[in-house]
Amino acid sequence: MSAETLTATGGVRTALRERPARSASERAAARHRVVGFSMALPPVVLIALFVGLPVLLSIGFSFGMTGGLNSTAAAIGQNVYEADGLVTLDAYAQLFADVRFGRDLGATVFVTLVTTVVTLALAIGIAVILRLRGGWTGAVLSGIGIVPLFIPVVIASWAILTFYSGDGFVRSVFAQFGLDAPVFGFTITGVVIASVWVNLPFALLMSTSGMQAVPDALIDAARDAGASTLAIIRSVLVPMAGIPLVIAATFTAIGVLGQFTVPYFTGPNAPQQLGVDISKYFQSFNQPQQAAAIAVVVFVIASGVAALYVWANFRSAKQEGRV
Missing domain, CATH: 1.20.5 (Single alpha-helices involved in coiled-coils or other helix-helix interfaces)
Known part of the structure; x- marks a missing residue:
């Protein structure tokens, strides 16, 4: 062989x-x-059965799909529009033709933007103090910022309402000195204050974790080059903590968009946030299709915010060569 x-x-x-x-x-x-x-x-x-399926049914119901599992809600609801063809936009047309809905939508977007900006500003400020200075000032501020995490939203909302109401603590203290304090109870300003209180802990945790991860060598190099504290914050800390800050902004904005408890307790009767409108249309007006349409509007806005988060992550991954 x-x-x-x-x-x-x-x-x-x-x-x-x-x-x-x-x-x-x-x-x-x-x-x-x-x-x-x-x-x-x-x-x-x-999740698919108890979250995904109801969401799909609700979206379909808002577009006039009244058969199947939506038949009961369509039978007992008021002003229900049934699609002649594939879908109908009559429920959305009714909503956007109502001046009150446009006002509530504007109030929701306004509260979301202001709350997100103020929350991020406070979180970044405290995180910068912790990163650059530390000491008892940073410890006290970080401790105060985490306190809302352990207080239920219902209790916090009621406490903020009574604190800033017409006969609340602030007005009583100012009255002792013959002064007239502003009333923030049942106002959009009160909703913003309460929303910042509720969302600050998560934003603070994300901001602090992002800035603590910045190497000391970068900060020292910037200082050796003559950079001021403001320049270090603007050019080193914030860019290096960009992804955690984007995450904090995204979750804050989405949380404020759909919140119910805070505007229900502290907000005015008009305008109201869309989270309160959903409950009002469903329970008080017996218009489940319009409530579903409002929920879809909130979902679309939240999806736009989430798209910014996805874009920021993709951009970061592309810069680092991971994609």
Whole structure:
């Protein structure tokens, strides 16, 4: 038998000997994948059934799909529009034709923008103090900023309302000195104050974690180059903590867009935020289709905010060469 034949035969035998080991590892990996998929499947199914399906039904109902599981709500609801063809926009047309809805939409966007900006400004300010100076001032500010995390929203909203109401603590203290304090209870300003209080802890945690991750070498290099504190904040700390800040802004904006408790307790009767409008249209007016349409409007706005977050993450990953 030639040397080439022996070599080929030996190679085949070697391959046959190695194949079972490789097949066993592949089977083990397949079992691990099946186990992992089986563990992840139950929560995914629960979310799909109890969150995803109702959301899809509600979106379809807002566009006039009144059959199937939406038939009961369509039968008992007022001013329900049924699609002649695929969909109908009559429910949305009714909403946007109402001056009150436009006013409430404007108030919601205004509260969201102001709350997000003020919350980020406070969080960045406290995080900068902790990063550059520390000491008891930073510890006190960070402690105060985390306090709202342990106070229920209902209690905080009621406390803020009574604190700034016409007969509340602030007015009483000012009255002792013959002064007339402003009333923020049942106003948009009161909603902004309460919203900042509720959303500050998360924004502060994200801002602090992002700035604490900035290397000391970068800050020292900027100082050696003659950069002022403001320049260090603007050119080093904030850009390096960009992703955590974007996350904080995104979650703050989305949370304020759909909030109910804060504007319900502290806000005026008109204008109201869309979260309160959804409850009002569904319970008080018995117009579930219009309530679903308002929810879709909130979802579209929130999706726009989330798109900014996705874009920021993609841009960061592209700059780092990860995509």
